[in-house]
Amino acid sequence: MIRYFTAGESHGPELTGIVEGIPAGLELSEDYMEQHLVRRQKGYGRGGRMAFEKDRAIIKSGVRFSLTTGAPIALSMVNLAFEKDKSNWPKVMAKDGKRGDVEKITLPRPGHADLVGYQKYRFDDIRPVIERSSARETAMRVACCSISRKFLKSFGIEIGGHVIQLGPVGFNNWEAVREQADPLAEKGAEAVYKKADKSDVRCIDKELSHRMREEIKMRRKDGTSLGGIYEIIVTGLPEGLGSYVHWDRKLDGLLAQVIMGTQAMKGVEIGLGFESGKTHGHNVHDEIAYNGKFTRRTNRLGGLEGGVTTGMPLILRGVMKPIPTMIKPLQTADVETKEQQETRYERSDVCALPRAVVVAESVIAPVLANAILEKFGGDSMEEILARYNRERNDEKQ
Numbered sequence: 001m002i003r004y005f006t007a008g009e010s011h012g013p014e015l016t017g018i019v020e021g022i023p024a025g026l027e028l029s030e031d032y033m034e035q036h037l038v039r040r041q042k043g044y045g046r047g048g049r050m051a052f053e054k055d056r057a058i059i060k061s062g063v064r065f066s067l068t069t070g071a072p073i074a075l076s077m078v079n080l081a082f083e084k085d086k087s088n089w090p091k092v093m094a095k096d097g098k099r100g101d102v103e104k105i106t107l108p109r110p111g112h113a114d115l116v117g118y119q120k121y122r123f124d125d126i127r128p129v130i131e132r133s134s135a136r137e138t139a140m141r142v143a144c145c146s147i148s149r150k151f152l153k154s155f156g157i158e159i160g161g162h163v164i165q166l167g168p169v170g171f172n173n174w175e176a177v178r179e180q181a182d183p184l185a186e187k188g189a190e191a192v193y194k195k196a197d198k199s200d201v202r203c204i205d206k207e208l209s210h211r212m213r214e215e216i217k218m219r220r221k222d223g224t225s226l227g228g229i230y231e232i233i234v235t236g237l238p239e240g241l242g243s244y245v246h247w248d249r250k251l252d253g254l255l256a257q258v259i260m261g262t263q264a265m266k267g268v269e270i271g272l273g274f275e276s277g278k279t280h281g282h283n284v285h286d287e288i289a290y291n292g293k294f295t296r297r298t299n300r301l302g303g304l305e306g307g308v309t310t311g312m313p314l315i316l317r318g319v320m321k322p323i324p325t326m327i328k329p330l331q332t333a334d335v336e337t338k339e340q341q342e343t344r345y346e347r348s349d350v351c352a353l354p355r356a357v358v359v360a361e362s363v364i365a366p367v368l369a370n371a372i373l374e375k376f377g378g379d380s381m382e383e384i385l386a387r388y389n390r391e392r393n394d395e396k397q
């Protein structure tokens with residue numbers, strides 16, 4: 001079973017990751033991980049920090065002669081902000097000594113983890129909450145999860161995401177998305193992200209991309225922020241992953257958890273999702289056909305029935321709330337004086353949705369990799385691939 005942990009603060013010296021449970025014999029390089037790290041850093045609506053961070057995960061253990069050894073893989077990524085930013089981060093984030101003249105942050109941003117984190121850990125200022133709840137941590141998450149992505153690729157499983165709604169701008173309905181995304185996904189889901197990556201808002205529709213960019217521009221001027229909805233497609237999944245017999249092994253439940261475990265996410269749906277509750281059954285269920293193998297005539301349930309993969313592409317959507325750090329202030333209460341105040345502006349992005357697409361593509365990868373390991377498991381890639389190919393040839397098609 002693959003597990004991973006991340007450690008590190010947004011303005012600390014570095015982010016650290018440990019990935020455990022990757023079988024031996026998987027080809028892995030820092031350059032491979034960097035592809036996805038670079039993708040995560042791009043996107044219209046980002047603030048100034050991305051202009052100088054150069055995310056690269058350095059492999060510290062678990063890989064020898066370009067192949068994983070089965071041992072835990074340790075990764076390290078420096079935060080250039082720590083030394084290069086104009087601020088005094090080594091002093092603010094010092095691990096030794098006492099606070100001295102380091103300023104206390106006492107104004108919690110509504111919608112952020114600031115106040116709940118302060119209350120939960122009984123800190124004397126909000127800084128430790130800001131540092132760990134920051135989406136900076138997703139840089140290491142993408143690095144850790146890209147290893148599972150590489151694992152999945154060995155089985156022909158591809159992941160690709162795109163933005164379908166940004167604030168008020170988006171595709172009209174499910175069919176409008178399918179019309180553009182499905183022909184790309186037919187070539188493998190990576191074609192979806194490759195097309196989306198050509199747009200700096202990660203939208204595969206040119207006209208919508210333009211309108212989304214204009215929306216960000218306008219909201220930046222207003223001093224506010226934006227969220228939106230992305231869709232992730234996974235192709236090449238075999239049927240039969242997951243469980244309909246155990247609630248805690250249902251694949252849709254496990255996928256929802258990792259999406260909701262990501263900063264700023266407020267909802268997740270599979271296939272038609274919430275729309276399926278607004279219509280009748282004949283508009284929802286996918287008719288079954290057999291053309292050499294079982295298939296579905298449509299894919300409105302998004303590749304999962306009963307928490308088990310159908311062999312159709314997996315379609316998952318997530319909604320991200322607008323960033324809580326905004327130029328135009330909101331009302332808050334000072335945690336020390338309890339006085340009503342306006343929030344203070346800190347450097348921030350206006351919209352992080354294009355980057356959240358890459359994070360979502362990444363976090364689902366270990367869940368899917370574990371589903372493969374559960375069914376076809378083994379200790380080395382050679383062993384797992386042999387089992388996978390044998391069972392796939394035997395299976396009831």
Ligand code: EPS
Pocket residue numbers: 010047048049050053081133134135136137138139325346347348349
């Ligand atoms: C973030 C605030 C910004 C973002 C950061 C997340 O950082 P700073 O406060 O240093 O300007 O740039 O995201 C990243 C650094 C990243 O790599 O994604 C926040 O408050 O969540």
